[in-house]
Amino acid sequence: MKITCIGAGYVGGPTMAMIANRCPDIEVTVVDLNEERIAAWNDPDLSKLPVFEPGLDQIVSEARGRNLAFSTDVNKAISEANIIFISVNTPTKTYGTGAGQAADLKWVEKCARQIAEVVDHDVIVVEKSTVPIRTAAMIKSIMSAVGKGDKVKVLSNPEFLAEGTAVEDLSEPDRVLIGGEDEAAIQCLVDVYAHWVPRERILTTNLWSSELSKLTANAFLAQRVSSINSISALCEETGADVDEVARAIGSDSRIGPKFLKASVGFGGSCFQKDILNLTYLCDYFGLPEVANYWKGVIELNDWQKARFAQKIIKTLFNTVADKKIGILGFAFKKDTNDTRESAAIYVCRDLLIEQANLAIYDPQVSLEQIIADLEYVGITDARQLAEDGHITKVTSAAEAADGAHALAVLTEWDEFKELDYAAIHETMLKPACLFDGRNIIDRDQVTAAGFQLYSIGKGEAKEAQWEVR
Numbered sequence: 001m002k003i004t005c006i007g008a009g010y011v012g013g014p015t016m017a018m019i020a021n022r023c024p025d026i027e028v029t030v031v032d033l034n035e036e037r038i039a040a041w042n043d044p045d046l047s048k049l050p051v052f053e054p055g056l057d058q059i060v061s062e063a064r065g066r067n068l069a070f071s072t073d074v075n076k077a078i079s080e081a082n083i084i085f086i087s088v089n090t091p092t093k094t095y096g097t098g099a100g101q102a103a104d105l106k107w108v109e110k111c112a113r114q115i116a117e118v119v120d121h122d123v124i125v126v127e128k129s130t131v132p133i134r135t136a137a138m139i140k141s142i143m144s145a146v147g148k149g150d151k152v153k154v155l156s157n158p159e160f161l162a163e164g165t166a167v168e169d170l171s172e173p174d175r176v177l178i179g180g181e182d183e184a185a186i187q188c189l190v191d192v193y194a195h196w197v198p199r200e201r202i203l204t205t206n207l208w209s210s211e212l213s214k215l216t217a218n219a220f221l222a223q224r225v226s227s228i229n230s231i232s233a234l235c236e237e238t239g240a241d242v243d244e245v246a247r248a249i250g251s252d253s254r255i256g257p258k259f260l261k262a263s264v265g266f267g268g269s270c271f272q273k274d275i276l277n278l279t280y281l282c283d284y285f286g287l288p289e290v291a292n293y294w295k296g297v298i299e300l301n302d303w304q305k306a307r308f309a310q311k312i313i314k315t316l317f318n319t320v321a322d323k324k325i326g327i328l329g330f331a332f333k334k335d336t337n338d339t340r341e342s343a344a345i346y347v348c349r350d351l352l353i354e355q356a357n358l359a360i361y362d363p364q365v366s367l368e369q370i371i372a373d374l375e376y377v378g379i380t381d382a383r384q385l386a387e388d389g390h391i392t393k394v395t396s397a398a399e400a401a402d403g404a405h406a407l408a409v410l411t412e413w414d415e416f417k418e419l420d421y422a423a424i425h426e427t428m429l430k431p432a433c434l435f436d437g438r439n440i441i442d443r444d445q446v447t448a449a450g451f452q453l454y455s456i457g458k459g460e461a462k463e464a465q466w467e468v469r
């Protein structure tokens with residue numbers, strides 16, 4: 001059995017490494033057009049892997065050279081495979097019809113066309129990338145158009161791994177979802193996962209349910225975060241504590257405790273993209289009420305990010321111009337180097353528009369990445385700002401704090417919980433403010449050190465608001 005995966009990104013790389021690791025009898029080849037990325041996957045120095053995930057280095061090192069290979073020879077890998085995973089990027093479209101909303105499927109289509117051109121044998125094509133419902137129909141018609149409809153069976157097998165916990169999620173998934181029409185093809189993929197996933201956790205459905213389940217899962221998860229974030233704002237006005245509310249409601253087994261952590265806003269490559277895609281599909285199918293319902297999840301998230309930046313500006317006497325602000329964390333969550341749609345990008349943008357000087361510390365994110373992200377959201381002179389010292393990437397939280405008016409925790413890296421806040425406070429300008437966008441800071445400790453602390457959803461009820469409404 002030979003498996004090929006097209007796309008060596010955050011999904012393709014770790015997923016294939018796990019398949020190879022758990023299935024020594026299957027030869028797995030991951031291909032990508034990006035030579036630099038493939039070289040990094042092949043680098044003997046495992047710290048250079050292009051995706052940072054705890055535990056991934058070990059999974060890769062055990063399988064690489066045995067039954068796991070990374071290559072740029074896409075055609076060869078396609079021609080030899082029994083199963084081909086399509087795991088390329090499907091970002092939000094930036095042009096033409098559906099710009100800013102629909103998923104851009106040009107890379108998926110290119111892969112499908114390349115497979116159609118190259119294969120001359122029976123093969124199973126698996127959609128791993130997150131795609132709009134009915135994408136499998138497009139792949140099938142491309143195969144049929146060149147007379148290969150009978151040779152190529154199409155399955156949907158969305159990936160539910162979350163970044164930062166990819167290895168854990170892949171080794172013990174809550175479920176594996178396989179959608180398809182051809183029983184033999186479905187069984188073949190079930191057998192791959194059954195090497196390590198209990199059979200009862202491998203769900204099979206029709207193609208369209210599988211495609212739609214991925215978008216729906218992400219929409220539901222994002223909705224929970226927006227729901228608790230909406231309540232965080234009300235907590236701040238009324239004296240309630242959002243973490244206490246989350247605990248209280250999460251203890252109801254119908255609601256459950258996960259994904260109720262209030263924050264500066266959700267980020268990541270999936271939530272926003274997938275909800276935008278969902279709303280586009282709803283509008284397309286004449287369901288504007290459904291589209292609007294889900295749009296609210298994104299609007300609330302945008303508001304939460306803006307609200308946090310505004311809180312910083314207001315607290316610093318309505319001006320941050322020329323003030324140093326230390327930014328702790330730039331990745332969209334801890335334990336990843338991924339910054340896609342990170343709330344930090346938008347908070348930093350809003351502060352830079354107000355002419356703040358930012359000293360950014362993140363253990364995994366490079367200055368180049370920060371500049372690229374800020375340019376993308378409209379800070380077109382980000383590189384110049386970095387050259388002039390208005391944006392600096394520093395190597396520790398202490399350095400970010402030194403001489404700063406404020407610190408803002410934007411990613412929940414564990415190390416930020418354990419900082420010596422008393423020592424840090426001494427090096428800062430007074431009043432020294434700490435804005436905790438992740439609610440990870442110990443209030444007693446930092447207030448004892450002298451900080452003025454703002455946390456998400458931790459209100460101090462104001463006298464005027466004590467009246468019952």
Ligand code: UDX
Pocket residue numbers: 159160161162163164218221225258259260261262263264265266267268269270271332333
């Ligand atoms: C998500 C889904 O969880 C995963 O199943 C899917 O395959 C891809 O999209 P990911 O984006 O990697 O995974 O991370 P996730 O852990 O879901 O976090 C997304 C964002 O929500 C992060 O910015 C995180 O900080 C934020 N979040 C999450 C909260 O603010 N509060 C929470 O309670 C949970």
Ligand code: ADP
Pocket residue numbers: 006007008009010011012031032033034037074087088089090107110111129269
């Ligand atoms: P994801 O988070 O979904 O894994 P990434 O952007 O991290 O997305 O990775 C997708 C990868 O797919 C990129 O490395 C890109 O170079 C690769 N890719 C896109 N189109 C093709 C193609 N036609 N052939 C090979 N690789 C491709």
